[in-house]
Amino acid sequence: MKEIINVEMKARKVEFSRCKADMLCVGLFSDAKGLDKLNAELNGKLEGAIERVIKLGDFKGKEGTIAIIYGSGNIGARRVMLVGLGEKKKATLETIRKASANAANKAVAMKIRNIALAMHRAFGARFDLSTAGRVCAEGVYFGGYRYDEFVTESENGRLDSLEVELIDSDPAKVRKLNKGLLSGVVIGKAQSYARTLANRPGNVMNPPELAAAAKKMAKETAGISCTVFDEKQLAAKGMGGILAVGSGSQNKPRFIVLKYSPASKAASAKPTIAIVGKAITFDSGGISIKPSAKMEQMKLDKSGGIAVLATMKAAAELKLPLNVYGIIPAAENLPSGTSYRPGDIITTFSGKTVEVQNTDAEGRMVLCDGLSYAARQNCDIIIDIATLTGACMVALGKHKAGLMGNDEKLIKQLQRAANESGEKLWHMPSGDEYAEEMKSKIADLKNIGGKWGGACTAAAFLRQFTEDKKWAHLDIAGVDMFEKPSEFSAEGSSGFGVRLLTTYLMNAAKKK
Ligand code: BES
Ligand code: MN
Ligand code: ZN
Numbered sequence: 001m002k003e004i005i006n007v008e009m010k011a012r013k014v015e016f017s018r019c020k021a022d023m024l025c026v027g028l029f030s031d032a033k034g035l036d037k038l039n040a041e042l043n044g045k046l047e048g049a050i051e052r053v054i055k056l057g058d059f060k061g062k063e064g065t066i067a068i069i070y071g072s073g074n075i076g077a078r079r080v081m082l083v084g085l086g087e088k089k090k091a092t093l094e095t096i097r098k099a100s101a102n103a104a105n106k107a108v109a110m111k112i113r114n115i116a117l118a119m120h121r122a123f124g125a126r127f128d129l130s131t132a133g134r135v136c137a138e139g140v141y142f143g144g145y146r147y148d149e150f151v152t153e154s155e156n157g158r159l160d161s162l163e164v165e166l167i168d169s170d171p172a173k174v175r176k177l178n179k180g181l182l183s184g185v186v187i188g189k190a191q192s193y194a195r196t197l198a199n200r201p202g203n204v205m206n207p208p209e210l211a212a213a214a215k216k217m218a219k220e221t222a223g224i225s226c227t228v229f230d231e232k233q234l235a236a237k238g239m240g241g242i243l244a245v246g247s248g249s250q251n252k253p254r255f256i257v258l259k260y261s262p263a264s265k266a267a268s269a270k271p272t273i274a275i276v277g278k279a280i281t282f283d284s285g286g287i288s289i290k291p292s293a294k295m296e297q298m299k300l301d302k303s304g305g306i307a308v309l310a311t312m313k314a315a316a317e318l319k320l321p322l323n324v325y326g327i328i329p330a331a332e333n334l335p336s337g338t339s340y341r342p343g344d345i346i347t348t349f350s351g352k353t354v355e356v357q358n359t360d361a362e363g364r365m366v367l368c369d370g371l372s373y374a375a376r377q378n379c380d381i382i383i384d385i386a387t388l389t390g391a392c393m394v395a396l397g398k399h400k401a402g403l404m405g406n407d408e409k410l411i412k413q414l415q416r417a418a419n420e421s422g423e424k425l426w427h428m429p430s431g432d433e434y435a436e437e438m439k440s441k442i443a444d445l446k447n448i449g450g451k452w453g454g455a456c457t458a459a460a461f462l463r464q465f466t467e468d469k470k471w472a473h474l475d476i477a478g479v480d481m482f483e484k485p486s487e488f489s490a491e492g493s494s495g496f497g498v499r500l501l502t503t504y505l506m507n508a509a510k511k512k
Contacts, residue, residue, distance in 0.1 A: 011178035024077035027119035030061035045074035100139025130180035137184025194310035198493035202282030206251035207330035246331035248339030258326035266321035271380035278386035279305025279330035286359030307497030375467035391454025393478035404430035404459035405472035417504035430459035
């Protein structure tokens with residue numbers, strides 16, 4: 001199988017116009033009056049080429065656009081790429097991240113293996129340079145990512161590696177950029193790892209294979225341990241929810257428990273956090289089978305669990321002074337003679353019973369066991385992440401994930417992490433009036449509510465398994481994938497949640 005594109009990044013001190021690169025990338029705002037110092041200098045050396053492109057109207061600095069100018073003997077780089085940054089007053093960290101993604105995406109598309117980025121220059125002192133270095137790296141990994149490990153045709157093959165340098169002429173700035181770059185590389189690589197695992201199809205990535213991937217990651221990463229419960233151990237523990245969902249498939253369910261314990265003692269003063277991710281390796285709906293159109297997209301129903309796996313990897317590589325559990329209930333939801341059925345009453349790990357009214361509402365059936373298991377470890381905070389409901393997609397579209405929870409402070413901290421990571425969230429309700437809809441006449445709960453507010457009733461169901469811990473729920477249905485490629489990304493898995501959760505953990509680790 002083909003490896004994904006290997007991205008190598010570093011920060012380097014060099015005069016912009018002397019930098020020898022296949023392509024030097026600089027940023028321009030759409031509403032800037034005239035060129036900034038760096039671009040004016042390059043423009044001079046390029047005999048006015050930047051001004052000509054702008055005067056001709058071929059480049060307006062809009063976000064997502066670029067223009068390429070070919071070098072002259074007066075500069076070191078063979079090409080200069082102008083990268084649009086949009087309006088200056090609207091610029092955020094996400095602007096730098098997207099510009100970096102756009103540049104890396106174009107470099108891969110054009111098979112340019114060596115690029116130098118100087119986009120941070122356009123922002124002056126607006127952002128801390130270490131943060132800028134981090135988001136540049138995150139953006140490069142995001143935009144440079146491709147998934148083609150099963151494409152065997154080698155003709156016209158894509159790049160196997162991309163070298164990226166963040167450049168500045170001031171050594172103090174280079175040091176700051178480099179500091180952030182190092183964590184950005186960890187986060188970017190973790191997100192690409194997540195995207196590859198998520199993009200793998202159901203015949204390749206089933207629950208035992210996912211468990212094997214988790215074991216491998218834990219073995220290769222200092223500070224992480226991994227325990228996996230197989231179907232026999234699940235039965236012994238009474239984990240009826242995950243067992244019911246997995247009962248229709250030959251590929252038996254697995255319950256994956258990762259634990260990250262840092263080497264430093266500083267962690268004991270901080271809360272212990274559990275992140276729980278839904279990993280349905282393929283969701284056909286089961287006996288309540290889904291329509292066939294686009295059912296193939298349901299290989300991505302493991303995205304929440306994989307975001308947890310990749311976040312654990314990033315947290316450990318960043319050596320965060322924080323104890324973190326990563327809990328991943330993994331099952332395949334298929335119809336067969338051994339499947340669970342509508343009408344079944346299931347006893348979950350918590351002891352609570354659930355009447356199954358729709359086997360396609362399987363995410364909550366595996367998560368309830370994951371949440372109660374998390375609550376029974378010594379953790380203070382539980383965050384779950386799941387491609388849980390089509391209703392969340394109806395409510396928020398494909399731009400933001402749903403955020404529910406029982407603790408205002410935790411909600412605020414996650415909203416802050418969302419703003420910083422560019423993985424956006426929108427707060428939605430999940431209170432008692434929604435929980436009311438999930439009551440069954442013949443069991444403690446049923447697994448579907450009424451026609452309306454499906455994302456909220458699903459969250460209200462989950463809340464009842466959190467045993468009064470501080471809890472938040474991220475419904476990532478819709479944001480887990482891109483249906484089409486864009487200026488910033490390849491199609492397929494988005495790796496949503498890896499940047500968000502890692503940022504949340506980084507912030508939690510910093511707090512006194
Ligand atoms: N995995 C789906 C939700 C989903 C839908 C994710 C579309 C991504 C894109 C989930 O298991 C599901 O089938 N939910 C049902 C719940 C319903 C039966 C209450 C849904 O949303 O229709
Ligand atoms: Mn389903
Ligand atoms: Zn599902």
